[in-house]
Amino acid sequence: MTDIILEMRGITKTFPGVRALDNVNLKVREGEIHALMGENGAGKSTLMKVLSGVYPHGSYEGKILFKGQECQFRDIKQSEQLGIVIIHQELALSPYLSIAENIFLGNEKSRYGIVNWSDMIVGTRELLRTVGLQEAPNTPAGQLGVGKQQLVEIAKALSKKVKLLILDEPTAALNEDDSENLLQVLKEFKKRGLTSILISHKLSEITRVADSITILRDGKTIETLDVGRDKVTEDRIIKGMVGRDMTHRFPHREPNIGETLFEIKNWSVYHPQYQERKVIDGANLSIRRGEIVGIAGLMGAGRTELAMSVFGKAYGKRISGSLHKNGKEITLPSISAAIEHGIAYVTEDRKTYGLILIDNIKRNVTLSKLGKIARRSVINDNHEVVEVENFRKKMNIKTPTILQKTMNLSGGNQQKVVLSKWIFTDPDILILDEPTRGIDVGAKYEIYTIIHQLAAEGKGILLISSELPEVIGMCDRIYVMSEGVITGEIAHEDASQEKLMKLMTRMEASEDAISR
Amino acid sequence: MQFLVKMFRNNMRQYGMLVALALIMILFQILSDGILLRPLNVTNLILQNSYILVLAIGMVLVIIAGHIDLSVGSVAAFVGAVSGIMMVNWSMPFWLAVIVSLALGALIGAWQGFWVAYVRIPSFIVTLAGMLMFRGLTMLVLKGQSIGPFPETFRNISSGFLPDPLGNGELHLMSIAIGLGLSLILIWNEWRIRKTDLGYQFDVAPIGIFAAKVAAMVLVLNIFIYVLARYEGIPNILIILFFLILIYTFITNKTVIGRHVYALGGNDKAASLSGVKTKRVSLYVFINMGVLAALAGLIFAARLNAATPKAGVNFELDAIAASFIGGASMSGGVGTVVGAIIGGLVMGVMNNGMSLIGLGIDWQQGIKGLVLLLAVAFDIYNRNKAS
Known part of the structure; x- marks a missing residue:
């Protein structure tokens, strides 16, 4: 039995209103590749932030033992000194600095503050050889592809004398060749005795390279599987990730579904910067009156991109395909045109895209359709106050006054403001992108109730969510996306987390999933 | 209070x-x-x-x-x-x-x-x-x-400066008249706002404070105009600024x-x-x-x-x-x-x-x-x- 290099014992981490980690245990053996798996929001990234000192000692409960020694990291620097290095999902390279400068950033080879460039170049060459990257050390990092940047990150980690390498979804943005290459590099390092923790959604990768797998769900450790001993299959992992319990987290609803309201036909979108990259590929989708339609998919599957490209071309280039409302084709060249046509898009990240945080509730709610409270473009303040007060009562926004700045509201109340804002535009179709992310259970239930009411009023709802229980609990019909392709469509009765997970991790659309 | x-x-x-x-x-x-x-x-x-x-x-x-x-x-x-x-x-x-x-x-x-x-x-x-x-x-x-x-x-x-057809050279009477006219408009406007607010059943200041506030505004306005009137009256540029x-x-x-x-x-x-x-x-x-x-x-x-x-x-x-x-x-x-x-x-x-x-x-x-x-x-x- 090999030694345990890292043990995390009873880690509990709470944020206001949310318990992100609940008594989590993790044991990593020296020299293995340990996979950490779980749905979005299961607590993987939080756990790794605790480990690397992003959340300092004292802000969580529990113990971290590294090589048998208890660690109390106050910041990332301290954990890095012990050789624990984390590579984040969003790469942290400075695009205008060279590879060499990036690798030794904050840790330059110098004497008396004067950089020794030859030392750094030589060092960089050696490191690049180790990770199998053939690039000149003075190439700007921004000129490299994502896959190569990932390798530079690893080289950077190696330069810090890494003992435990943590990779947060390293292959999420990579194509298959690059992913394969990266995994080979990891296996190579394993042979030399480097331990790594790999966070990934891609089941096929995990089953190929991991030695053991720890599964998290809802902030709890579910189990640790030993790939050598246990019989580990993809189905086995999925079962662990999604769990079995489906309690009464959703209000009751009797769907009353009418005729087709909105259709997206053969919709394709290209990336705004990398114009050869197809982000959405031939998507077909329909929503009927009073229907709640879900889109499930992993991060990067293209759900938000699909929604935003439909919503007045707010995302993407070279958009092709057609939109139909009530059977008639419509074009939505701008966001205001989309709003005019009764389409509302409740954005994913309410703080960045949804709200004007320095403005009050009143101004946020009315912004998208000021015309409703104005005559000849002059706003009727009193009328506005009355309208917004109505929303405050109807949506149960907890605030002393509608003149409260939205930055001072809790996540749930902020979300209610964003929903109010879009309901204020009198939409026929509401696209809700992760409407319950980061809000507590009570507020979630309220938001679900609001969504049910909207459907009951005959509106069409498109619900994008990363939480599978939510998609299954709320939706009449679910589309599943993976890598920009709709890989399947499942009716509420047939939906199970296992089925969805399979379609979500599938690369190509299969015939049987498409044909109903 | x-x-x-x-x-x-x-x-x-x-x-x-x-x-x-x-x-x-x-x-x-x-x-x-x-x-x-x-x-x-x-x-x-x-x-x-x-x-x-x-x-x-x-x-x-x-x-x-x-x-x-x-x-x-x-x-x-x-x-x-x-x-x-x-x-x-x-x-x-x-x-x-x-x-x-x-x-x-x-x-x-x-x-x-x-x-x-x-x-x-x-x-x-x-x-x-x-x-x-x-x-x-x-x-x-x-x-x-x-x-x-x-x-x-x-x-x-x-x-x-604003012409003064009424003036006697000592005090710019036209300016004073405008000041009084503006005071009336101001009072009327504040009153109107208060009435619509009441109509919508919003919170409004108690009548005493409301009166004190309007009185203070009228006082400051008229003192200001009186000071100007003691010289040449209201400058043209002030009228432009006022409207801007x-x-x-x-x-x-x-x-x-x-x-x-x-x-x-x-x-x-x-x-x-x-x-x-x-x-x-x-x-x-x-x-x-x-x-x-x-x-x-x-x-x-x-x-x-x-x-x-x-x-x-x-x-x-x-x-x-x-x-x-x-x-x-x-x-x-x-x-x-x-x-x-x-x-x-x-x-x-x-x-x-x-x-x-x-x-x-x-x-x-x-x-x-x-x-x-x-x-x-x-x-x-x-x-x-x-x-």
């Missing part, structure tokens, strides 16, 4: 600045042995600061939208120069020259707005370039010389485009996803700034009675300082027209007061810089405490 405390706390910024302005005025009134508030000096104060206040109105809108405009001084100089050529060299009628000048300002604003909004070059850079370009153009069209004198009618914009403040306060508070400017500066991504045509709004804000910069240029040329290549130097800094002292936020989305005016007056009263007590330009500059820093620090401190 409770209501008063609440009212004050909710409007900390605006009242804070007003109180600061009042304190500064009292300070210099004492230090200057009562010269500051003499009719002649008050009139001068208005004439001296009018063009900065006009610029501050445009600048605060630019800043609310999340941009900055460093070119306004040069634009004002350029438009002043062109107006000089039109009126003095070409003998163009003054009204036509004014219209052409304002249109030229709009064109310049559109040029800068185009680069900012559609090419997405940061406004700091676009307007820094504009500052150099239009200064250069000014010198070019004037060939390094001053042009003057301007026709009388044009000079009246910034040095004329009225119109822009209305636009920022009451209109859809006003809301869109705030939304753009507050969070341009969220604004754009809410259907605000963010590029177009940016363009409009710069066109507006161009027109107001042109107006300021005309006022300055009229006051100097000459178009000079050195006109408008550092105007942009005064206008920007006025906006920030008046509570605008560097990151956009926050600020008021009235605040910028108060900020401009704070600077103006300090300039004037310090000159009166004989402080040199060296001390003046230093103290003004310190006041700008402290005013914004106070503002940020308050905001952090609030959240």
Whole structure:
């Protein structure tokens, strides 16, 4: 039995209103590749932030033992000194600095503050050889592809004398060749005795390279599987990730579904910067009156991109395909045109895209359709106050006054403001992108109730969510996306987390999933 | 009392600045042995600061939208120069020259707005370039010389006063009459607002406090006008300023485009996803700034009675300082027209007061810089405490 290099014992981490980690245990053996798996929001990234000192000692409960020694990291620097290095999902390279400068950033080879460039170049060459990257050390990092940047990150980690390498979804943005290459590099390092923790959604990768797998769900450790001993299959992992319990987290609803309201036909979108990259590929989708339609998919599957490209071309280039409302084709060249046509898009990240945080509730709610409270473009303040007060009562926004700045509201109340804002535009179709992310259970239930009411009023709802229980609990019909392709469509009765997970991790659309 | 405390706390910024302005005025009134508030000096104060206040109105809108405009001084100089050529060299009628000048300002604003909004070059850079370009153009069209004198009618914009058909020479009765008329309008308007608020069943101030507030406003207004009437009466430029403040306060508070400017500066991504045509709004804000910069240029040329290549130097800094002292936020989305005016007056009263007590330009500059820093620090401190 090999030694345990890292043990995390009873880690509990709470944020206001949310318990992100609940008594989590993790044991990593020296020299293995340990996979950490779980749905979005299961607590993987939080756990790794605790480990690397992003959340300092004292802000969580529990113990971290590294090589048998208890660690109390106050910041990332301290954990890095012990050789624990984390590579984040969003790469942290400075695009205008060279590879060499990036690798030794904050840790330059110098004497008396004067950089020794030859030392750094030589060092960089050696490191690049180790990770199998053939690039000149003075190439700007921004000129490299994502896959190569990932390798530079690893080289950077190696330069810090890494003992435990943590990779947060390293292959999420990579194509298959690059992913394969990266995994080979990891296996190579394993042979030399480097331990790594790999966070990934891609089941096929995990089953190929991991030695053991720890599964998290809802902030709890579910189990640790030993790939050598246990019989580990993809189905086995999925079962662990999604769990079995489906309690009464959703209000009751009797769907009353009418005729087709909105259709997206053969919709394709290209990336705004990398114009050869197809982000959405031939998507077909329909929503009927009073229907709640879900889109499930992993991060990067293209759900938000699909929604935003439909919503007045707010995302993407070279958009092709057609939109139909009530059977008639419509074009939505701008966001205001989309709003005019009764389409509302409740954005994913309410703080960045949804709200004007320095403005009050009143101004946020009315912004998208000021015309409703104005005559000849002059706003009727009193009328506005009355309208917004109505929303405050109807949506149960907890605030002393509608003149409260939205930055001072809790996540749930902020979300209610964003929903109010879009309901204020009198939409026929509401696209809700992760409407319950980061809000507590009570507020979630309220938001679900609001969504049910909207459907009951005959509106069409498109619900994008990363939480599978939510998609299954709320939706009449679910589309599943993976890598920009709709890989399947499942009716509420047939939906199970296992089925969805399979379609979500599938690369190509299969015939049987498409044909109903 | 409770209501008063609440009212004050909710409007900390605006009242804070007003109180600061009042304190500064009292300070210099004492230090200057009562010269500051003499009719002649008050009139001068208005004439001296009018063009900065006009610029501050445009600048605060630019800043609310999340941009900055460093070119306004040069634009004002350029438009002043062109107006000089039109009126003095070409003998163009003054009204036509004014219209052409304002249109030229709009064109310049559109040029800068185009680069900012559609090419997405940061406004700091676009307007820094504009500052150099239009200064250069000014010198070019004037060939390094001053042009003057301007026709009388044009000079009246910034040095004329309201005529007084009723007057006896001692007191400007026409001004007093206007002051009383405005008082009536003010009372009626406050009463009307109160009645609609009551109609909507909103909270309103108790009748006693309401009466006291309106009485105070009427009193300040009439004292101010009385002081002016003791000299030559209401200056023409004050009438222009009055309408500008009225119109822009209305636009920022009451209109859809006003809301869109705030939304753009507050969070341009969220604004754009809410259907605000963010590029177009940016363009409009710069066109507006161009027109107001042109107006300021005309006022300055009229006051100097000459178009000079050195006109408008550092105007942009005064206008920007006025906006920030008046509570605008560097990151956009926050600020008021009235605040910028108060900020401009704070600077103006300090300039004037310090000159009166004989402080040199060296001390003046230093103290003004310190006041700008402290005013914004106070503002940020308050905001952090609030959240």
